[in-house]
Amino acid sequence: MEYNFREIEKKWQAEWVAKGTYRVAIDEKRPKYYVLDMFPYPSGAGLHVGHPLGYIASDIYARYKRLNGFNVLHPMGYDAYGLPAEQYAIQTGQHPEVTTFKNIDRYRQQLDRIGFSFDWSREVRTCDPGYYKWTQWAFQKMFQSYFDNTLQKAQPIADLEAKFAQNGTEGVDAACSEELTFSAAEWKAMGEKEKQQTLMNYRIAYLGESVVNWCPGLGTVLANDEVVNGLSERGGFPVEQKRMRQWNLRISAYAQRLLDGLDTIEWTDSLKETQRNWIGRSEGTEAVFSVKDSDVKFTIFTTRADTMFGVTFMVLAPESEYVAQVTTAAQQAAVDAYIDATKKKTELERKSDHKVSGVFSGSYAINPLTGDEVPIWISDYVLAGYGTGAIMAVPAHDSRDYAFAKHFNLPIIPLIEGADVSEESFDAKEGIMINSPRPGHAADPGFSLNGLTVKEAIAATKQYVTEKGIGRVKVNYRLRDAIFSRQRYWGEPFPAYYKDGMPYMLPEECLPLQLPEVKEFKPTETGEPPLGNAQIWAWDEQNRKVVDKALIDQKTVFPLELCTMPGFAGSSAYYLRYMDPKNGEALVSEEADGYWKNVDLYLGGSEHATGHLIYSRFWNKFLHDYGWSCVEEPFQKLINQGMIQGRSNYVYRVQGTNKFVSHNLKDQYETTALLCDISLVHNDVLDVEAFKAWRPEYADAEFILEDGKYICGWAVEKMSKSKFNVVNPDDICDKYGADTLRLYEMFLGPIEQSKPWDTAGIDGSFRFLKKLWALFWKGEEFLPNDVQPSAESLKTLHKLIKKVTQDIGNFSYNTAIPAFMIAVGEFAQQKCTSKDVLAQVVVLLAPFAPHIAEELWHNLGNGSTVCDAQWPKWDEKYLVESSFKYAIQIQGKVRLTMEFPSDAQNADIEKAVLAHPDAQKWIQGKTPKKVIIVPKKIVNIVL
């Protein structure tokens, strides 16, 4: 029998479906293991060979764990909401659901051909109402919660209301947008609206004002990278800065837990570091500065409390509420002009434009340590959103302050011994303090930092400032709350309606709130989000249903929210839903959550390092606080697969002609490099006839060949249609089969590494499977029989078991596959026909190449699937070597090799080596100073 992969793969794929081989259910008798891939957005282009890389890697691990007796959950689904479908809908009127479902079908067909062990009965789609019900539900729970800083967890907002009624804000330590103080009496005196406004300050899902890139032309908010030079990337419409009231998630409240959780999970250090930087914890000091001739005091945040003696000016963010209070009449006009100018700048301009700008407020602040008066400036290099929106400037030791001071000619006082600040600031946190205080500049003669190290000085200042009531120790985080509103159609609707301008939640029993039909997917003419086009889009409080918005009377019928949720909403808890995807009563049942717990192995691209992987960790922590998810960290181990890049081919046209010159001759001509479709090229040799037929303009192309061939140039680039270098996995499956594809993708290199795809190398993987097949079938004869395996074959087998087991454990598949190749070569040489040995090889290969393994497994007479076989164990006794071939180094250079028994004594080895004529030739009669013998490693003679 030939290795007929087409027939084999078709047969077993059908069989696996028919038998439900990959269905899983809770089984208390077996340990669970949860393997998850980041689910894909189903794009119209379909899969290219880069997409399945991670899926294959995780599939191998899932199958390996199953063979080791684990009950493996390995689901797949679709991140179905996304902009491309909406954009297409705007252009064509085609409902995004239609295109999305079409794309999903295509993805599914492609995925099914590769032989994954997904339990498709658990598929989720984020756009499915049965799924997004739980996205909406979680949002409502966040709305109904606040974060208690003392308990460090989410609590029902009703508890907070009760506290307010009892003691006001006294004793409340809750994460909030703004520090508020009121008494119980004041709380009780508030009207409904005022109470709602107050609570909004604490809710975990809250409406807040934020400045966004508003593009009136597109009727939408744009991300920073969608804005180029103040114009929208798509369409080139002007973009302006606009304050908008949008939903936010108070993820910043979880900053410390997000940071601490990193220590409990197995992610790469670089990824953890990226998250740590993103969270940006900085421990510093808040200090109060009072304004001269005024009652105004303001607070600044600094991590360099040691530099307080070197403050030469203060800076406020233009948005700071203190700006109005410190601006003097004389400076009013100048300040107004500056603030107007910054408002006009988009955030992007503010970021890209590093020119120094600012304006003097007219007031002076008093430095509490020196008693000196320092001018208060306003500049946009201070951000309103971080710290207190105000800083003390120490130009000698902060490069931004330095640039500002130089520009406006403000004094610079060095505070660290030996620091030369004539050209640039000295930012390093090291050295010995001087000028702290300078003579005659001490408010308190008893306090000095001079002679201390920076570290000591920071500690001393913190202590001093706290004791004197000038300030306090404060931890700040860079992590900002997530904006959760999108002015889009194709997303989850918010289950919220507005009464008297304040949002209220639909009753939980009324979820999901389904996405309404609209005539058009564009924003409305009045600039409302697309849902403004929906006619049936109002909430009837009494009848508890969605009704025509013509019925809005603000008494029982109210307008519904018009924004939808962002992409990360649906992907933040999908791993929980897979555990119990059909549950209509809960996101996940307690039983399913208790059994599957969390993801043991998560695979996906590193581009999600700070987006999805922060949001879903936050989301899960929130659910965990209420006990809806029993494990705090959702993804125990995480591996980032690298990108598969494309390999493009180039032809070289001689300028001004239709002549093409082969790659190695091109330097003799003036040429233009042109991309050509890689399907016209094999091993970099161009099929000239196919090339001529490719495009009409090349029909009468002429070629200057080398050795009778046209050799193309090549480059590693992104895999994309425009580069003509996309490789479709379907084509590989047609030509070589899924097993070869799987092997080759893993053989290419380490999973984490990015690498180019070159179909040329795939023959090696295909040949390997054919050689493996040949161990079982010779024509119509099935070779395996009951003979006793030779000692050699046993050694080959156990070497293989050991190597493959260890490599899978380390996710080092690219080294496991060569081990198979070597073993198959050895078995062929040994003419091994032992059924027992070969059956174990089949099991070892099953995770990598499941179809061929299943076929051979059944050929060997097994009735059940190879997926449920038992993973072989190696026995060291077969691996003992009786001798070792030593490399003999003389002066560190290998000069010869000598074989010694494994148990040879060092003294005997030394004697034999020194006596060897080849060794003597190199020793040249000298007396060795030292002979280093590392058993079973090396011998080195030092002269």
Add this chain to the structure above:
RNA sequence: GCCCGAAUGGUGGAAUGGUAGACACGAGGGACUUAAAAUCCCUUGACCAUUACGGUUGUGUGGGUUCGAGUCCCACUUCGGGUACCA
């Protein structure tokens, strides 16, 4: 600018501080074949030799530690990814 990662033959890559280049592709040579495909065998880092089962050199660059460095340390170069004034 800052943070993270990488750099090894023509190509993808391998190598607990111990014979660099496993394995695979490609290339060259040979066998089989009317021929092609498929298959099998040999050679293949570079350079110098070719009388040798020979020598020199070699893992981005320059230093260092070590009996011994692709691997560890220091400085630098280039490329890739992330991020954008976070006090």
